[in-house]
Amino acid sequence: MTLEPLQVIKPSGECVETMEPEISHDELKRLYRLMVLVRNLDTRCLQLQRQGRIGFYIGSLGQEAAQIGSAYALGPDDWVFPAYREVGAMLQRGVPLESLMNQYFANAEDVQKGRQLMNIYGLKSVNFVTGSAPVATQLPHAVGAAFAAKLRGDRIVTLTYFGEGATSANDFHAGMNFAGVYKTPTVFFCQNNHYAISVPVEKQTASETIAVKAKAYGFEGVRVDGNDILAVYRATKEAVDKARSNGGPTLIEAVTYRIGPHSSSDDPKRYRSNQELDEWQRRDPLVRFRKYLEKKQIWSEMDETKTQGDTNHQIDEAVAHAEKIPRPSLETLFTDVYSELPWHLQEQLQDLKDEKEERR
Amino acid sequence: MTTLNIVQTVNHTLRDEMRRNGDIVVLGEDVGVDGGVFRATEGLAQEFGQNRVIDTPLAESGIIGISIGMALYGMRPVPEIQFMDFIYPAFDQIQSELAKFRYRSGGQFTCPLVIRTPYGGGIKGSHYHSQSTEAFFTHTPGLKVVIPSTPYDTKGLLTSALRDPDPILFLEPKRIYRTVRGDVPDEDYSIPIGRAKVVHEGNDVVVFAYGAMLHVAMEAAELAAPSGISVEVVDIRTLLPFDIETIIASVQKTGRVVILHEACKTCGFGAEIAAQIAERAILHLKAPIVRVAGYDTPFPFILEDDYMPNAKRVLRAIEKVHNF
Numbered sequence: 001m002t003l004e005p006l007q008v009i010k011p012s013g014e015c016v017e018t019m020e021p022e023i024s025h026d027e028l029k030r031l032y033r034l035m036v037l038v039r040n041l042d043t044r045c046l047q048l049q050r051q052g053r054i055g056f057y058i059g060s061l062g063q064e065a066a067q068i069g070s071a072y073a074l075g076p077d078d079w080v081f082p083a084y085r086e087v088g089a090m091l092q093r094g095v096p097l098e099s100l101m102n103q104y105f106a107n108a109e110d111v112q113k114g115r116q117l118m119n120i121y122g123l124k125s126v127n128f129v130t131g132s133a134p135v136a137t138q139l140p141h142a143v144g145a146a147f148a149a150k151l152r153g154d155r156i157v158t159l160t161y162f163g164e165g166a167t168s169a170n171d172f173h174a175g176m177n178f179a180g181v182y183k184t185p186t187v188f189f190c191q192n193n194h195y196a197i198s199v200p201v202e203k204q205t206a207s208e209t210i211a212v213k214a215k216a217y218g219f220e221g222v223r224v225d226g227n228d229i230l231a232v233y234r235a236t237k238e239a240v241d242k243a244r245s246n247g248g249p250t251l252i253e254a255v256t257y258r259i260g261p262h263s264s265s266d267d268p269k270r271y272r273s274n275q276e277l278d279e280w281q282r283r284d285p286l287v288r289f290r291k292y293l294e295k296k297q298i299w300s301e302m303d304e305t306k307t308q309g310d311t312n313h314q315i316d317e318a319v320a321h322a323e324k325i326p327r328p329s330l331e332t333l334f335t336d337v338y339s340e341l342p343w344h345l346q347e348q349l350q351d352l353k354d355e356k357e358e359r360r
Numbered sequence: 361m362t363t364l365n366i367v368q369t370v371n372h373t374l375r376d377e378m379r380r381n382g383d384i385v386v387l388g389e390d391v392g393v394d395g396g397v398f399r400a401t402e403g404l405a406q407e408f409g410q411n412r413v414i415d416t417p418l419a420e421s422g423i424i425g426i427s428i429g430m431a432l433y434g435m436r437p438v439p440e441i442q443f444m445d446f447i448y449p450a451f452d453q454i455q456s457e458l459a460k461f462r463y464r465s466g467g468q469f470t471c472p473l474v475i476r477t478p479y480g481g482g483i484k485g486s487h488y489h490s491q492s493t494e495a496f497f498t499h500t501p502g503l504k505v506v507i508p509s510t511p512y513d514t515k516g517l518l519t520s521a522l523r524d525p526d527p528i529l530f531l532e533p534k535r536i537y538r539t540v541r542g543d544v545p546d547e548d549y550s551i552p553i554g555r556a557k558v559v560h561e562g563n564d565v566v567v568f569a570y571g572a573m574l575h576v577a578m579e580a581a582e583l584a585a586p587s588g589i590s591v592e593v594v595d596i597r598t599l600l601p602f603d604i605e606t607i608i609a610s611v612q613k614t615g616r617v618v619i620l621h622e623a624c625k626t627c628g629f630g631a632e633i634a635a636q637i638a639e640r641a642i643l644h645l646k647a648p649i650v651r652v653a654g655y656d657t658p659f660p661f662i663l664e665d666d667y668m669p670n671a672k673r674v675l676r677a678i679e680k681v682h683n684f
């Protein structure tokens with residue numbers, strides 16, 4: 001276990017050649033464009049929230065490399081159990097931007113029928129399991145699904161996202177412990193973004209690192225530079241391959257930083273200094289990856305301008321579409337509580353309809 | 361037809377359904393080699409192996425959380441919580457995750473699983489092996505709560521639960537695990553979830569009960585008979601969603617209501633039944649509704665017999681509503 005996180009791309013954009021993963025130029029460029037899309041999406045969504053057009057927004061500014069790099073290491077049949085901040089992972093997984101935007105506007109085309117806050121999202125077709133706001137509850141789910149797959153002989157891996165704050169919660173222990181005992185094919189991906197809302201990582205744990213916690217559960221912990229997409233990909237790919245070949249679980253600590261607020265309701269100026277923020281902004285994952293692509297001579301100023309324009313246009317279109325769709329129907333307040341509407345919900349739905357009728 | 365007690369019926373039903381459905385797995389503390397502390401899973405590990413009868417680490421939140429993950433993946437886990445008193449570490453998993461998955465995902469992800477747990481007093485178990493906290497769970501949209509009171513119903517209801525598309529909390533009245541025996545057909549049958557049962561017909565007073573208290577209600581009905589009070593006894597059987605039609609029909613028939621449970625009185629499940637009756641059938645009432653329940657104290661130890669509702673206490677309530 002080293003304290004120094006695994007790094008593939010140096011801040012200068014130089015690459016540690018022996019560590020460079022084999023990824024085609026087209027794929028490298030696609031990954032970068034996706035990072036730009038996520039960055040621009042985040043920026044736009046915070047604006048939309050401020051304008052009162054969407055509700056409470058949870059962004060991932062600064063964590064694009066950690067999310068996209070890790071999700072890129074998964075196979076199409078693998079399952080993801082997110083927390084609530086994993087926009088990059090969703091898009092990498094294949095969630096259409098339009099589908100995500102329908103969720104933000106909580107409209108009738110939202111697969112979740114307008115029932116959850118922004119980015120607490122899931123899409124079954126890409127095995128991206130619907131998350132929730134309670135912290136760390138998804139860890140045992142990821143372990144359970146991996147355990148079920150293992151019992152059935154399916155060669156799939158589950159990956160679960162959580163923050164460093166979640167490592168204090170009881171379900172971190174419950175999930176990690178079970179995974180260790182039953183050697184489930186699970187990757188525990190911790191985005192250590194240094195803050196659980198306002199509480200710094202030093203107040204979450206006296207442990208030297210998050211990664212070292214894996215040792216007590218009988219498996220490997222890896223510490224990686226979370227702002228280095230290739231390092232994240234490399235570490236996750238190794239963990240995924242190990243899990244798939246019956247090597248059991250891995251804990252990955254991606255050291256990163258939440259550049260933005262915890263949510264649209266948070267003011268980070270209350271708990272962290274501008275100096276600290278500046279330091280981390282200098283380690284921007286997009287800037288680093290772009291320098292790498294430029295050094296490889298596969299990215300130009302023209303590519304950059306085009307990508308900025310294209311992604312913003314894509315977002316504009318998704319917003320324009322989603323904003324036009326009406327709210328979900330009144331029935332959706334009651335459906336999906338159970339597989340069928342029991343009598344008391346039928347009665348309550350009728351009451352609501354009658355009340356609406358009378359109000360007219 | 362075999363004569364079985366309730367815990368044997370749980371065991372046989374699990375075994376039969378596991379033979380039919382390869383996706384069913386049992387997991388929990390001591391459920392494997394030991395067969396469970398009440399022996400509800402006895403012999404299952406031997407028949408189905410350690411991949412289907414799984415001893416878990418001692419962490420209730422983990423047991424339910426792991427089960428949720430397995431169910432999401434398409435299996436049918438049947439987690440056992442050793443005593444209902446130990447279910448609280450899993451409360452978050454049950455409330456925030458299990459009961460909400462279908463709703464929050466817009467019906468994309470579901471968790472059909474059955475949590476089995478022994479509940480209730482009368483076994484000299486003190487605070488932490490005796491409580492009846494079903495009301496915490498009947499206040500949870502998305503969950504179904506089922507409580508059998510006889511071996512016959514145990515098989516029928518557990519079979520339904522194991523085939524139901526929704527998550528179910530199956531509460532087993534441990535006080536009568538071995539004391540109540542009955543004939544259980546060997547062949548496959550099920551009892552629909554959501555239906556109460558008129559166990560004993562009567563015209564003057566109705567007693568609503570469930571679980572171990574059903575038998576206390578029956579005893580009280582017998583004690584009342586010599587004084588010419590004809591008591592109807594209704595087994596609620598499913599607490600969520602409960603059978604409003606059967607409840608209201610018995611109220612309309614008798615006009616005098618006693619509600620019985622061992623859980624503490626304030627905000628207990630009886631309060632919901634009383635409120636439903638008030639909303640739907642108040643003009644049929646000939647006397648105020650009386651609840652017989654556990655007291656609003658932590659569950660006691662040496663004074664357990666004074667805490668638990670018994671037939672005499674129920675008889676007193678029957679007489680009170682009858683003579684009003």
